[in-house]
Amino acid sequence: MAMRIDILTTFPEMFGVESPAALGLSIPARARSRGLIEWHATNLRAFADNKHRKTDDRPFGGGPGMVMMCQPVWDAVHAVEAMDPRPATRVLMTPQGVPLTQPLVEDLARRPRLLIIAGHYEGIDERVIEALSPMEVSLGDYVLSGGELAAMVLIDAVARLIPGALGDDESAGNDSFSAVGPGGERLLDCPHFTRPKDWMGRGVPEVLLSGDHAKVAAWRLEQMRARTRSRRPDLLGPTP
Numbered sequence: 719m720a721m722r723i724d725i726l727t728t729f730p731e732m733f734g735v736e737s738p739a740a741l742g743l744s745i746p747a748r749a750r751s752r753g754l755i756e757w758h759a760t761n762l763r764a765f766a767d768n769k770h771r772k773t774d775d776r777p778f779g780g781g782p783g784m785v786m787m788c789q790p791v792w793d794a795v796h797a798v799e800a801m802d803p804r805p806a807t808r809v810l811m812t813p814q815g816v817p818l819t820q821p822l823v824e825d826l827a828r829r830p831r832l833l834i835i836a837g838h839y840e841g842i843d844e845r846v847i848e849a850l851s852p853m854e855v856s857l858g859d860y861v862l863s864g865g866e867l868a869a870m871v872l873i874d875a876v877a878r879l880i881p882g883a884l885g886d887d888e889s890a891g892n893d894s895f896s897a898v899g900p901g902g903e904r905l906l907d908c909p910h911f912t913r914p915k916d917w918m919g920r921g922v923p924e925v926l927l928s929g930d931h932a933k934v935a936a937w938r939l940e941q942m943r944a945r946t947r948s949r950r951p952d953l954l955g956p957t958p
């Protein structure tokens with residue numbers, strides 16, 4: 719059965735499955751056409767119980783911006799959750815959440831159902847966040863205009879980990895941040911090269927032309943370790 723992801727948003731058009739943009743192309747689109755994953759964007763406005771279908775209002779205490787109201791978010795979450803009997807993991811995209819890392823993506827990719835809430839404006843009324851207690855997830859320490867792009871990043875990262883999403887000649891196992899070292903260290907990927915052998919006077923490492931698979935594997939692992947040491951020593955943990 720396909721993993722199901724619902725997105726609650728005021729901009730459902732951004733997720734058009736037939737659109738050639740973003741999720742409509744490449745690996746997420748392939749995973750979807752293979753029946754491994756499906757996603758549905760639901761317009762929060764459809765759940766607004768006021769005649770203008772307003773989903774936001776001015777902040778108490780004054781100040782600039784608008785705040786997304788509790789009622790449309792609450793009603794939309796419950797209506798969408800009722801569309802499928804499988805329990806949904808609620809995820810709120812917010813710059814104040816836990817960082818989206820590969821271990822978290824791996825965890826989310828094992829769940830049967832995700833329900834992603836994309837905020838906009840100043841964010842969402844705190845009371846409905848407390849009442850829904852979603853997992854709060856951030857893309858990083860910067861502020862986007864809305865949670866839609868963040869949700870797409872999460873869906874893309876999850877989709878490629880679902881068994882069968884990648885082709886036979888592709889593998890997520892050697893990608894950066896995946897467990898690859900003998901000790902299960904999460905390393906950066908090694909450098910990659912393709913034809914021609916000589917490009918503007920630059921060659922490729924001899925070992926890659928040797929045809930010796932064991933040597934190539936050892937070289938790649940060494941490169942991964944060296945890159946991680948120099949670029950992201952934090953991934954290796956404290957030196958013993």
Ligand code: SAM
Pocket residue numbers: 810811812813814835836837838839840841842855856857858859860861862863864865866868
């Ligand atoms: N006032 C909020 C704050 O400073 O924490 C930022 C609101 S932001 C303009 C609007 C929406 O974009 C947020 O509700 C969230 O859904 C999304 N967003 C912005 N930055 C994000 C990030 N780094 N990670 C995930 N979602 C983000």
